[in-house]
Structures are given as C-alpha cells and as structure tokens.
Amino acid sequence: MARTDRRTKTVITLAALTAAGIALAGCSPAGGSGDDGNGKTLKLWHYEGADSAMGKAWNEAIDVFEKETGATVEFEEKSFEQIQKTASQVLDTDAAPDLMEFNKGNATAGFLASTGLISDISDAVEKYGWDEKLAPSLQTTAKYSDDGVMGGDTWYGVPNYGEFVGVYYNKDAFAAAGLEIPTTYDEFVDVLDAFVAQGVTPLAEAGAEYPLGQLWYQLALRKGDRSFVDDYQLYKNPVDWQGPEITSATETLKEYVDKGYIADDVSSIKAEDAGVSFINGKAPIFVSGSWWFGRFVAEATGFDWTMTAFPGADLSLGSSGNLWVVPENAANKELAYEFIDITMRPEIQAIIGNSGGLPVAADAADITDEKSAELIDTFNGILDKDGLSFYPDWPAPGFYDVIVQQLQGLVTGAEDVKAVDEGLGKAYDEGTADFR
Structure with missing residues (x-):
C-alpha cells in the first residue's frame, strides 16, 4: 500500500490508482532538463517498500537530488503488479514517468526495449561511467538486442543492487x-x-x-x-x-x-x-x-x-536487481540520469549494503554491519568468478x-x-x- 512521506513530493495512494483505472498522477511539466533543475519535476515510479534496503537508499537519494538540482521529485509508489500490467499502455502516452523501476529479463525489460517504449541510454552510461561500476554478469540484464534478448549491445537500464x-x-x-x-x-x-x-x-x-x-x-x-x-x-x-x-x-x-x-x-x-x-x-x-x-x-x-x-x-x-529505465516519452530524461547517478554513489550504495541489500558499487569500508559485510563478500566472490x-x-x-x-x-x-x-x-x- 502507499505510504505518507515527509518529503515535498506527491504520493498517490493505491486506492486512488485503482479508481483512476491506471496508475497516473497528472501531467509532468513539458520540456527537457539541463543542469538547472529549478522549477522542474522528476516523475519517479518504483515499488520498493519504505523499510527495504532499496527504499531507504532511494529515499535518501531523493533528498540529495532535490538539494543538488533544485528540482522536485513527484514520487508514486506502485506495486510490482501495477507496473508489470500497465507499463506497455502507460509508457506509450504523455503520462509516462521520467524514471521507473522495472523487472529485468527478456519478457519484461527486453520486451519494452524491443517495442521502443524505453530509451537507449548508452550515451548516459558512457557519460557517467556506470559500465565501469558493473560486473559483466550484472551488465547482461541491462543490455538488450533489437529483438529484446538480454546480453545485447545496447543499454536500456541500469541496476544499482544485485x-x-x-x-x-x-x-x-x-x-x-x-x-x-x-x-x-x-x-x-x-x-x-x-x-x-x-x-x-x-x-x-x-x-x-x-x-x-x-x-x-x-x-x-x-x-x-x-x-x-x-x-x-x-x-x-x-x-x-x-x-x-x-x-x-x-x-x-x-x-x-x-x-x-x-x-x-x-x-x-x-x-x-x-x-x-x-x-x-x-x-x-x-x-x-x-x-x-x-x-x-x-x-x-x-x-x-x-x-x-x-x-x-x-x-x-542470481542477477542484477531490477533496473532503472527511462521511458522513451519521459519529459525530463537528463534529470532521470542525474538521479540514477546519485543512486550509484558510495554513500547511497552503503545504505543498501548496511540495510541487508546487495549494492553493486559500494566501498567495502562503508559497510559497517558485520552480517551484511559477510553477505556482500559472498556476492562479490560470485561476481569475481563471473558466476551469476x-x-x-x-x-x-x-x-x-x-x-x-x-x-x-x-x-x-x-x-x-x-x-x-x-x-x-x-x-x-x-x-x-x-x-x-
């Protein structure tokens, strides 16, 4: 169910989503984004619970993003099923978010990639250096071929956990x-x-x-x-x-x-x-x-x-976690890339790691929880052997x-x-x- 958050962003309740028929929250401001986000809004969808490792990390990322860019985050909490069932319809309209979490794999992110509903973000990956932070087996689920098969040459998403x-x-x-x-x-x-x-x-x-x-x-x-x-x-x-x-x-x-x-x-x-x-x-x-x-x-x-x-x-x-994807109809793609990059920072990755999640780009010294460090060491050992x-x-x-x-x-x-x-x-x- 939806939660009430302390941030200055819009939270749409599950009841409101049901009443509306599909998960929408009004129109995002028109136009793209430059370095100055003042007056702009990043429309964000994801389905992680507030108390989950990713939920905690991404909430902190929202605070950092709003302070650094001057933009406002309009966050809509969805369920996994809502996004899975409505994505192919909603993303083909002006109501598409700027950034959303989506399931990795051929039948999910691969399908959206092959139908042109999510953006080729290869240029952003190169600009921000995300490829240098992701092990090869993590990259597999983020890159797709023209027919939507993972392991292709084109980046359509970025994971920040595994x-x-x-x-x-x-x-x-x-x-x-x-x-x-x-x-x-x-x-x-x-x-x-x-x-x-x-x-x-x-x-x-x-x-x-x-x-x-x-x-x-x-x-x-x-x-x-x-x-x-x-x-x-x-x-x-x-x-x-x-x-x-x-x-x-x-x-x-x-x-x-x-x-x-x-x-x-x-x-x-x-x-x-x-x-x-x-x-x-x-x-x-x-x-x-x-x-x-x-x-x-x-x-x-x-x-x-x-x-x-x-x-x-x-x-x-195993695999990467679910992906950040940018809909082709997103109004503020540059803001979306800035938010993704914040979630890849060591301090945000450390929140994932110390909360029981598996960060993909954390500094080992930042993981202070002993049990979490053991889990991450095991995961990194699998990555080192290209084992996922x-x-x-x-x-x-x-x-x-x-x-x-x-x-x-x-x-x-x-x-x-x-x-x-x-x-x-x-x-x-x-x-x-x-x-x-």
Missing part, C-alpha cells in the same frame, strides 16, 4: 547435531544424510512456488559451465534436455525427496511456508535468495545463522508455471525423470522458437 541464491544455515542446529557448515558438495550431501539419520528433514523447500525450481536449476549449474548458461538463457545453441546438466539435476532432485532431504508433501508448500520453517528453526537449511536476508535478520533471532554460496558450484542463480547465471524461468514466457508443474509431477511420482525433462524441453523450445 541478488543471488545461496544456502542459509542454522548454525545452532548444526552445532547441536555435531556438524560443520559444508564447503564442498560432498560435505553438503553428508550433512543432509546426517540430519536425516537424526530424524530431521534438513531442507526447507517449496514445490508450489519458485524455491524448488531454483534448487533444480542450481543442481544443473553444478554440472554446467558458462556455455551452458549462454545456451539456456541467451539461446546461443540448442539446449540438450537429455544432456548431463539437466538429467543430473532432475535425477538428483528426485533423490532428495526419496532420501528424505525434502519433505514428501513439498509439492503443496509455498515459498512463505518454507521461509517460515527456517525462521522458526524447524528446518536447518534453506536454499533461496538474498531477498530473504533482511527478513531473517529481523525475524530469525532465536538462533545464529549464516548464508553462503551453494557449495561446490562455480555458478549461482540468472533464473530457470527467464528464457520463455510462462515457463515459470511449467517448471512448477513438471517438478510437482516429479516429486509426487506422477512423472519420471525422462518425462519431466521432455516436458520441460518441449515447453522451452516452443517458448523460445522466435529467438533462435
């Missing part, structure tokens, strides 16, 4: 079981066996939503390399759905259920349920994203815990639902490994045919 999937461990539960946090995949499996032997289901998982599919893809990445990721995500070559990466992942996931590493009712469990089982200390291990980190800091206070990259794998699920490998559902529209359904069939025994891989491959090939 995310990855790793493993959360309940250190107290490990100590009580006489176990060490694993550093190799073999040690990881040994730990799973040890917990099962003690009557504990070790992995918090969810088969009704994304976590199980992300575990499946991580198991494929353990056997894969960058060329596998490029084939799967960027359509460089056909994906072999009966090849070693995918076959091993599907077989291993089935073994996890059969051996009791995952609860046998996993197909009906949602992500929230899995996260809460870790928070409550019921499950000692949770394979999921850095987006849980801040919540665990606040709520998983009954025990000591840590997060690492998936053991024994050079590749990890995106998400399994990205390549094709609707593929998320296919992955959920196929893996539910696998873990319930309704489908065998070969049938699941064939079903996934058929949907993938059909969904990506226009890109290959």
Whole structure:
C-alpha cells in the first residue's frame, strides 16, 4: 500500500490508482532538463517498500537530488503488479514517468526495449561511467538486442543492487547435531544424510512456488559451465534436455525427496511456508535468495545463522536487481540520469549494503554491519568468478508455471525423470522458437 512521506513530493495512494483505472498522477511539466533543475519535476515510479534496503537508499537519494538540482521529485509508489500490467499502455502516452523501476529479463525489460517504449541510454552510461561500476554478469540484464534478448549491445537500464541464491544455515542446529557448515558438495550431501539419520528433514523447500525450481536449476549449474548458461538463457545453441546438466539435476532432485532431504508433501508448500520453517528453526537449511536476508535478520533471532554460496558450484542463480529505465516519452530524461547517478554513489550504495541489500558499487569500508559485510563478500566472490547465471524461468514466457508443474509431477511420482525433462524441453523450445 502507499505510504505518507515527509518529503515535498506527491504520493498517490493505491486506492486512488485503482479508481483512476491506471496508475497516473497528472501531467509532468513539458520540456527537457539541463543542469538547472529549478522549477522542474522528476516523475519517479518504483515499488520498493519504505523499510527495504532499496527504499531507504532511494529515499535518501531523493533528498540529495532535490538539494543538488533544485528540482522536485513527484514520487508514486506502485506495486510490482501495477507496473508489470500497465507499463506497455502507460509508457506509450504523455503520462509516462521520467524514471521507473522495472523487472529485468527478456519478457519484461527486453520486451519494452524491443517495442521502443524505453530509451537507449548508452550515451548516459558512457557519460557517467556506470559500465565501469558493473560486473559483466550484472551488465547482461541491462543490455538488450533489437529483438529484446538480454546480453545485447545496447543499454536500456541500469541496476544499482544485485541478488543471488545461496544456502542459509542454522548454525545452532548444526552445532547441536555435531556438524560443520559444508564447503564442498560432498560435505553438503553428508550433512543432509546426517540430519536425516537424526530424524530431521534438513531442507526447507517449496514445490508450489519458485524455491524448488531454483534448487533444480542450481543442481544443473553444478554440472554446467558458462556455455551452458549462454545456451539456456541467451539461446546461443540448442539446449540438450537429455544432456548431463539437466538429467543430473532432475535425477538428483528426485533423490532428495526419496532420501528424505525434502519433505514428501513439498509439492503443496509455498515459498512463505518454507521461509517460515527456517525462521522458526524447524528446518536447518534453506536454499533461496538474498531477498530473504533482511527478513531473517529481523525475524530469525532465536538462533545464529549464516548464508553462503551453494557449495561446490562455480555458478549461482542470481542477477542484477531490477533496473532503472527511462521511458522513451519521459519529459525530463537528463534529470532521470542525474538521479540514477546519485543512486550509484558510495554513500547511497552503503545504505543498501548496511540495510541487508546487495549494492553493486559500494566501498567495502562503508559497510559497517558485520552480517551484511559477510553477505556482500559472498556476492562479490560470485561476481569475481563471473558466476551469476540468472533464473530457470527467464528464457520463455510462462515457463515459470511449467517448471512448477513438471517438478510437482516429479516429486509426487506422477512423472519420471525422462518425462519431466521432455516436458520441460518441449515447453522451452516452443517458448523460445522466435529467438533462435
């Protein structure tokens, strides 16, 4: 829901947005922007909560921006769903914002880029040097080809935070079981066996939503390399759905259920349920994203815990965070670029880092929170190995639902490994045919 803010900017409530039919807030002043922003307004949309790492950082960026430019920020808080559903209609009108947060990926930012609804910002990237601050795998989701495939040559967005999937461990539960946090995949499996032997289901998982599919893809990445990721995500070559990466992942996931590493009712469990089982200390291990980190800091206070990259794998699920994009119809593009640049400053990046987020351009010395520093070090280690490998559902529209359904069939025994891989491959090939 919308919030009331202390700043001199307009906040449109969710109720008002609904009544209006689409998320609009009146017309922005006509004309572009020079260095002098006096009398001008930057119309900004994003969907981060006020208490989130990005929300805190961007609120500070608004204050800095208004003081430095003399312009006013007209901020409209949207939901993720509002922007996703209305963007293609609103951005083609004079009501488009000057700057907005938008989801990265081929079916989202790539689609807007291919239809000309968001601007080529390559000149601004060069002017401000944002490319020098972003690791190659972070740049992939910000650059698109003419047909909207990420990893192209043209910049259409800029991320200022990142995310990855790793493993959360309940250190107290490990100590009580006489176990060490694993550093190799073999040690990881040994730990799973040890917990099962003690009557504990070790992995918090969810088969009704994304976590199980992300575990499946991580198991494929353990056997894969960058060329596998490029084939799967960027359509460089056909994906072999009966090849070693995918076959091993599907077989291993089935073994996890059969051996009791995952609860046998996993197909009906949602992500929230899995996260809460870790928070409550019921499950000692949770394979999921850095987006849980801040919540665990606040709520998983009954025990000591840590997060690492998936053991024994050079590749990890993850990407840049969502993108700042500038609509083609934006009235004040130069102001938008100035705001983006402020969000890339070390002091703003430090707010993200010290609030449980993953900054992309922070100075290590500015991260004073010990737990946050550990998280950022892990993320930077993945970046140093060019390890971010995106998400399994990205390549094709609707593929998320296919992955959920196929893996539910696998873990319930309704489908065998070969049938699941064939079903996934058929949907993938059909969904990506226009890109290959």
